[in-house]
Amino acid sequence: MxxxxxxxxxxxxxxxxxxxxxxxxxxxxxxxxxxxxxxxxxxxxxxxxxxxxxxxxxxxxxxxxxQKNKGVHLAFNTPNLDDFIALLRNKNVPFENSKGTPDTTNTRPDGVKQIYFQDPDGYWIEVNNSKLEDF
CATH class of the missing domain: 3.10.180.10 (2,3-Dihydroxybiphenyl 1,2-Dioxygenase, domain 1)
Known part of the structure; x- marks a missing residue:
């Protein structure tokens, strides 16, 4: 195979x-x-x-x-990142960018915008606005 x-x-x-x-x-x-x-x-x-x-x-x-570490995280994408951020704010779920700045996003060099937040057990979750295509 x-x-x-x-x-x-x-x-x-x-x-x-x-x-x-x-x-x-x-x-x-x-x-x-x-x-x-x-x-x-x-x-x-x-x-x-x-x-x-x-x-x-x-x-x-x-x-x-x-042990929880931001480098080990679940990652999801959505075409509606701004709406998802609004939901997090409405539900009082704090989020941050990759460097740890609260209530803000960051944009990777490839143009993908992302945020990070934690679930009730402290697992880190990334949500971004795109998935990479095969290269």
């Missing part, structure tokens, strides 16, 4: 350890606009949500507290 096509791999899901499962579920549904989906029968300590492109996040209730 030739791996130049990445074996047809596509993003399926990320799994996050969370302290308060219901609080995290509410954040991903109300702030991120994700839909809750069936959790494969894994029980009450697991909640699954999915983005509009069907990529999933599996929320797993745990007492473990992983």
């Amino acid at each position: 030739d791996n130049k096509d990445n074996f047809g791999l596509e993003k399926d899901h990320d799994a996050l350890l969370v302290q308060d499962l219901e609080d995290s579920l509410q954040f991903y549904r109300e702030i991120m606009g994700f839909k809750e989906i069936y959790n494969a029968g894994l029980g009450e300590k697991f909640k699954w949500v999915k983005a509009s492109n069907d990529v999933q996040i599996h929320l797993i209730e745990s007492t473990e507290k992983p």
Whole structure:
């Protein structure tokens, strides 16, 4: 098999350890606009949500507290970044640019505008206004 096509791999899901499962579920549904989906029968300590492109996040209730670092983050794009920023402000969710300046965006050298914020467990999330095309 030739791996130049990445074996047809596509993003399926990320799994996050969370302290308060219901609080995290509410954040991903109300702030991120994700839909809750069936959790494969894994029980009450697991909640699954999915983005509009069907990529999933599996929320797993745990007492473990992983280290959070902005360099390790979830990233999403939207053609409506300004509207998304308005939602964050309306819901009192603080955001910042890549350097940590509150309530502002930054623009990468390729012209993509981005923001960063944290979910209830401190995981960093980037939202930007474009996805890169193949080069």
